[in-house]
Amino acid sequence: MKHLILGTAGHVDHGKTSLIRALTGTDTDRLPEEKARGMTIELGFTHLTLPSGLVLGVVDMPGHEKFIKHMAAGAGGVDIALLVIAADEGIMRQTEEHLEILELLGICRGVVAVTKADLVEKDWLEMVEEEIRDRLQSTRLSSAPIVPVSSVTGAGIKELVARLDEVASEALERVKEPASRLYVDRCFSMTGQGTVVTGTLLGGPIAEGDRLELLPPGKTVRVKKVEVHDEQVHKAYRGQRVAMNLAGTDRDDVERGMALASEGWLSPTSLVDAEVTMLSGSPPIEHNERLRLHIGTVEAIARARVPKQPQGGVALIQLEVEERICPARGDRFILRSYSPQTTLAGGRVVMVLPPRRKVSSDEEAGSIARLASADAGIMLAELIRSSARAKGAKALPIEEQALRKQAYMSEEAFSSAFGKAEEEGLLFAIEAEGMRYLMDAGSYDFLAEGLQEALSSYHAEHPLRKGMPKEEARQKAMPWLDRKQAGALLALEAAKGRIAQSGERVRLMTHEVRLSEKQQAAARKLEDSFKQNLLSPPDLDELIRTPGENLSQVADYLVGEGILVRASSEVTFHKDAVDMAIKAASSFEGQFTAAMLRDALGTSRKYAIALLEWMDAEELTQRSGDFRKFREGDNKAR
Numbered sequence: 001m002k003h004l005i006l007g008t009a010g011h012v013d014h015g016k017t018s019l020i021r022a023l024t025g026t027d028t029d030r031l032p033e034e035k036a037r038g039m040t041i042e043l044g045f046t047h048l049t050l051p052s053g054l055v056l057g058v059v060d061m062p063g064h065e066k067f068i069k070h071m072a073a074g075a076g077g078v079d080i081a082l083l084v085i086a087a088d089e090g091i092m093r094q095t096e097e098h099l100e101i102l103e104l105l106g107i108c109r110g111v112v113a114v115t116k117a118d119l120v121e122k123d124w125l126e127m128v129e130e131e132i133r134d135r136l137q138s139t140r141l142s143s144a145p146i147v148p149v150s151s152v153t154g155a156g157i158k159e160l161v162a163r164l165d166e167v168a169s170e171a172l173e174r175v176k177e178p179a180s181r182l183y184v185d186r187c188f189s190m191t192g193q194g195t196v197v198t199g200t201l202l203g204g205p206i207a208e209g210d211r212l213e214l215l216p217p218g219k220t221v222r223v224k225k226v227e228v229h230d231e232q233v234h235k236a237y238r239g240q241r242v243a244m245n246l247a248g249t250d251r252d253d254v255e256r257g258m259a260l261a262s263e264g265w266l267s268p269t270s271l272v273d274a275e276v277t278m279l280s281g282s283p284p285i286e287h288n289e290r291l292r293l294h295i296g297t298v299e300a301i302a303r304a305r306v307p308k309q310p311q312g313g314v315a316l317i318q319l320e321v322e323e324r325i326c327p328a329r330g331d332r333f334i335l336r337s338y339s340p341q342t343t344l345a346g347g348r349v350v351m352v353l354p355p356r357r358k359v360s361s362d363e364e365a366g367s368i369a370r371l372a373s374a375d376a377g378i379m380l381a382e383l384i385r386s387s388a389r390a391k392g393a394k395a396l397p398i399e400e401q402a403l404r405k406q407a408y409m410s411e412e413a414f415s416s417a418f419g420k421a422e423e424e425g426l427l428f429a430i431e432a433e434g435m436r437y438l439m440d441a442g443s444y445d446f447l448a449e450g451l452q453e454a455l456s457s458y459h460a461e462h463p464l465r466k467g468m469p470k471e472e473a474r475q476k477a478m479p480w481l482d483r484k485q486a487g488a489l490l491a492l493e494a495a496k497g498r499i500a501q502s503g504e505r506v507r508l509m510t511h512e513v514r515l516s517e518k519q520q521a522a523a524r525k526l527e528d529s530f531k532q533n534l535l536s537p538p539d540l541d542e543l544i545r546t547p548g549e550n551l552s553q554v555a556d557y558l559v560g561e562g563i564l565v566r567a568s569s570e571v572t573f574h575k576d577a578v579d580m581a582i583k584a585a586s587s588f589e590g591q592f593t594a595a596m597l598r599d600a601l602g603t604s605r606k607y608a609i610a611l612l613e614w615m616d617a618e619e620l621t622q623r624s625g626d627f628r629k630f631r632e633g634d635n636k637a638r
Helices: 016-024 032-039 063-074 092-102 122-136 157-170 362-372 376-390 398-408 411-423 441-461 468-476 483-495 517-531 540-544 552-558 575-587 594-601 605-616
Strands: 004-009 044-049 053-059 082-087 112-113 144-149 180-182 184-189 194-203 209-214 221-227 231-233 243-249 259-262 269-277 289-294 299-303 314-325 332-337 341-354 427-432 436-439 501-502 505-508 565-567 572-575 622-626 625-631
Touching: 004 016, 004 092, 004 157, 016 044, 016 053, 016 082, 016 112, 082 157, 082 436, 092 332, 092 341, 112 157, 112 269, 112 332, 122 144, 122 194, 144 157, 194 259, 259 376, 269 362, 289 314, 314 341, 314 362, 341 362, 341 376, 362 376, 376 398, 376 427, 376 436, 376 441, 398 411, 398 436, 411 427, 427 483, 436 441, 436 483, 441 468, 441 483, 441 501, 441 505, 468 483, 468 505, 483 501, 517 552, 517 572, 540 552, 552 565, 565 575, 572 575, 572 605, 575 594, 575 605, 575 625, 594 605, 605 622, 605 625
Parallel strands: 004 053, 004 082, 082 112, 112 144
Antiparallel strands: 044 053, 180 194, 180 259, 184 194, 194 243, 209 221, 209 259, 221 231, 221 243, 269 314, 269 341, 289 299, 289 332, 299 314, 332 341, 427 436, 501 505, 565 572, 622 625
16 A cells, blocks of 8 residues: 655645644644644644545645744655645745745645635636646646635535545655655653654654664664554554654653664765755855755754856755754755745755765766766766765775665665666676675776786886785775775786786786796705705895895795795795794694794794794784694695
8 A cells, every 4th residue: 555645735824724624633733832823833743544545644734934944844755735725815925935845845746725715706716726727837736636625614625535536546656765764753751651753754664673773863772662643553654654652762862853764774964965956036055155954854054065066957066064964865855045044945865975075166066966867877886986085085895785875775776776787887796705895887997907007017116026915906006995895806807807816916917927047047046045044044135135146036036936935024934944844833732832843943043933923924823822823724825
């Protein structure tokens, strides 16, 4: 069953609340002040069961100018608008502003109720209907049915219900959200129950026993009980008005505007990228201008950071909010001027936690435009790039689930979008130790080209080395990647045939180690000097400095081939000495000390310690204080 929200809109005193009472039997004016003043101040809630069996959650939104922020909060989750216009007054100032807000929030389904029809003549009523039709012609509600009604006599109520049923049956549910969430609009304590919050469920379901995250505090709470329209239910669904009894938080810890969501899906932020549609006639938004942001059930003050703007009524901006908010990508909002308060624009969030954008930058405007793209592949690629920039990196793979959370997409939608983008060459995946990371093609090419340049420089500097150590390659070419990610990228480059890997070294495919006859003779001589003194070897660095010998590159070759082993920065052994040390260490039963190895090898403590530290680093031995144990069956070096 579809679960939809119906929201009233219209000028103060045009009879919205009376109409809802006539439709549902419920008086949504619940505050004493509302009763006394005869106007809706806060949001009122009820439900309407239609002839088809579909149940609409009804949000009665205030019409008075001073309470426009509550109207904006209520409209954020609305699927169908019930625009209320009094027959005796017609379209008024708040009617216009509410229409603008509905338009900016993208609400395109609705019905117009012309109330107080019993107070005017037929000719006047027809004139008002014509005026309404003309006014709606340029809006998303241009095809909305217009129904004259009287809440006093009941005239037209049945027809209004029928028209609402028709529109509701044609209305599409919003795109399925990947997480359960709502914005808190009320919070109170009940004796014997504890903390209770209410809100419109934007993503669901939510059931008894669910664990949710209260944001921005980041506190985990448990749902003890769920009610929909004053009836306890086991589970509530998207589009329903819910009240939840929570365990794990006090009433004083919860405020209107906070979010409750599936754990890990929303991130508190004070910076968002947004695509904004300006109202016709509104002045352009200036950089650093203070604005009133209405998003979810929050009214917050925000400053605009404005890159260069495209032509037309669309603006690409960054909003720096003076408090932390918890939106999801795609959330719609309203912007009003700081003072005097007038509606300027409506928009949608295109990135949460973006990098701080440069002002008056075509590049930044282009980045936000790609984030707002209807092409999911383009959007995902830009999310990856912008996420990297937000972390101070020039290019960075992102874990698949983290990207899906950034994009705020269901598993099905994300899988479909990624598959298409992968076919088009925009995105691809790399695997690292059981983790799946995604990259955009541009970032991958940047890293791959940097790797090629780093290897080329290394080979030119060390022509007789087999290759560059992988960790050095990571630090030089891709310092923003951790070892797992860098290893995955190296593996992919090797699979593409652009590099070769050998142990802990990597090289270009074109790199070959070739010794001249003179170098071969020098290599034999250098190796012999270490073979003759296996367990008391000469100082390699001192030998390299021998005048006229030019042994540096030859030493590189011998180390790269594993013939010589640098046990430390000061001590180098021939591989035969290392093999002897491994054999001796493995012969001990249980734990042994450095002195025991020294005596077994007949060498000095200095060389025994160097060999042990090398075996520790290679994880051949496990150290505990002054004792070591050889790791049987885990000998990765030999």
